[in-house]
Amino acid sequence: MGLIGTILGALFGGGRNVVRETAEVFFENTEAGAAREADWRAAALAEFAAEFTGERRGWFDRLMDGLNRLPRPALAIGTLGLFLAAMTDPIWFAARMQGLALVPEPLWWLMGAIVSFYFGARHQLKGQEFQRALTQTMLRTSMVTRNLAALGALEAGASAAGDANPALDDWRAGNGA
Template identity: 60%
Template sequence: MGLIQTLAGLLFGSRNVVRETAEVFREGAEGAAQRAAGLQGQVLAQYAAEFTLPRGGRFDRLMDALNRLPRPALALGTLMLFAAAMIDPLWFAARMQGIALVPEPLWWLLGVIVTFYFGARHQLKTQDFQREIATTIARAPAVLDNLATIARLRADSPGAAETGPDASLALAAVEPSDNPALEAWRALRRA
């Protein structure tokens, strides 16, 4: 091995010309892995830098808190309206008369704001749900085939205990067959 390596070193030098030439036409796996690891490290460093920025203080915390309030406030407010209607129907009716005085354009504006605020999340959840339904429907033929196979294996179905061609296959596997190589080897051993 050392002689061949020495001769190859004399002819081609200490560089691996074949590998370097091949890497011109095809990416080396080691180089690709190094580049991918470097890219992943840079992406993680960028994400880490985004979350390690110092916060501005009270104002930023206040804005974060305000951004978290609308969904729970709307849900709890609606439940409280139902409770108020049961506890004091006259008070509730007076408040609803006040809401009846709100002009229609203001209702449209409220609808647009709520739609844009909650619409993006709803659309994302709807798309995920549709994707799950499509996956489930795609699996339906396989499930039906499995159910048919299980039904055929039930003890009360006709022919469930019949092994069919498997028994003849098992018998054929244990029958000796002609093997010229084995016979020649046995003849050599006897001699």
């Protein structure tokens, strides 16, 4: 075992592993990396937990925490409310949507900036597309005015006529029913 024993003793003897030590220069030791990752996660969790333990915070801090939890549920419930309003009273809903078409472009930009900043969205990537859509919307002001007048006439006619349906009456007259 002379020569082979000497070579193996040089590589692995004395509690060392020269091959492993050399490989670790080029590749991370997976076990040590996992241990560092676990330590990092435990420290981060301890830091987060420290925020909510210890001395009880004041009413203002509790109020701000509550307010910070409201926007996403409010947006979700508000969107469902829009669907409900559209199904319940379509004319009322259409009139409100026509009003949105007349909101000035700077106000849309301001609202978009606030919402995108709050939710961390990348508003700048969609900026040109957003501006083009708003410009087209603003060009439809005269159409919106005509639509509002038509909706007003439709609403007045619907409430005055009650259950009357002129289209159905014309069809019945044409078909001899």
